Amino acid sequence: MAEGMRDRILDAAERLLARLGYRKMAMDDVAQEASISKRTIYLHFPSKEELTLSTIDRIVDRLLAGLGEIAAAGGAADAKVRRMLLLRVLFRFDSVRDYHASLDELLREIRPAYMARRSRYFAAEAAVFSAVLAEGIADGTLARADPAALADTLLLATNALLPSSLSPRELGERDEVEARAAGIADLLIHGLRRRPPS
Structure with missing residues (x-):
C-alpha cells in the first residue's frame, strides 16, 4: 500500500512538473492533484x-x-x-x-x-x-x-x-x-x- 501511495504522489508530481514547472509547483498542488492530504506527502517525501x-x-x-x-x-x-x-x-x-x-x-x-x-x-x-x-x-x-x-x-x-x-x-x-x-x-x-x- 505504501508503495502504491508513493507512486500516486510521484505521478501527481510528474504531471505538475510538466504543467507548472518546478518553481510554481507547491506541495499543496501535489496534494490536490493526488487527492490526498499534504501531510500524507510529507510521510513519504520530506x-x-x-x-x-x-x-x-x-x-x-x-x-x-x-x-x-x-x-x-x-x-x-x-x-x-x-x-x-x-x-x-x-x-x-x-x-x-x-x-x-x-x-x-x-x-x-x-x-x-x-x-x-x-x-x-x-x-x-x-x-x-x-x-x-x-x-x-x-x-x-x-x-x-x-x-x-x-x-x-x-x-x-x-x-x-x-x-x-x-x-x-x-x-x-x-x-x-x-x-x-x-x-x-x-x-x-x-x-x-x-x-x-x-
Missing part, C-alpha cells in the same frame, strides 16, 4: 526537492530495468549494446518530453542534489553495460579491453543526447534524437567489434 528528485530516481529505476531486460536477453553482445544505448537516450527523452521549457528550470533549481545522484545513476548504468561488454569480449565478438572503461566511454559518448544536456530547442523531435542516437551507437559499436588480424 521536501519538494526530494519529491522531485524521487521522480527522477523512478525514471532511472525504470530505465535500469529496461537495460537489464536487454542485457539478459539472448543475442549478440554488440546488438544488445546498441539497443541499450538507444534505450538510455530515448527512454529519458520520452520520460520528460512534456516538460518542454520547464526542464531547464527544474535542473537549475535542483542541480547540486541532482548532480550527486547523477553519478550514482551513471554508475548503475555502467555496471549493466559492463556485464554485456564482458560477454562480448569473452566470446570474441568484441575487441579485448577493460569492460568497465568501455562502459564509461559509451555512456560519456551518449550523454550529450540526454535531456539534461540539451535545451528544449536542441531536444528536437523524437525522430531526430533517435537518428542521432542510432548514428552514435553505430559508430561506437563499429569501434568495439573485434577485427580479424590482417
Whole structure:
C-alpha cells in the first residue's frame, strides 16, 4: 500500500512538473492533484526537492530495468549494446518530453542534489553495460579491453543526447534524437567489434 501511495504522489508530481514547472509547483498542488492530504506527502517525501528528485530516481529505476531486460536477453553482445544505448537516450527523452521549457528550470533549481545522484545513476548504468561488454569480449565478438572503461566511454559518448544536456530547442523531435542516437551507437559499436588480424 505504501508503495502504491508513493507512486500516486510521484505521478501527481510528474504531471505538475510538466504543467507548472518546478518553481510554481507547491506541495499543496501535489496534494490536490493526488487527492490526498499534504501531510500524507510529507510521510513519504520530506521536501519538494526530494519529491522531485524521487521522480527522477523512478525514471532511472525504470530505465535500469529496461537495460537489464536487454542485457539478459539472448543475442549478440554488440546488438544488445546498441539497443541499450538507444534505450538510455530515448527512454529519458520520452520520460520528460512534456516538460518542454520547464526542464531547464527544474535542473537549475535542483542541480547540486541532482548532480550527486547523477553519478550514482551513471554508475548503475555502467555496471549493466559492463556485464554485456564482458560477454562480448569473452566470446570474441568484441575487441579485448577493460569492460568497465568501455562502459564509461559509451555512456560519456551518449550523454550529450540526454535531456539534461540539451535545451528544449536542441531536444528536437523524437525522430531526430533517435537518428542521432542510432548514428552514435553505430559508430561506437563499429569501434568495439573485434577485427580479424590482417
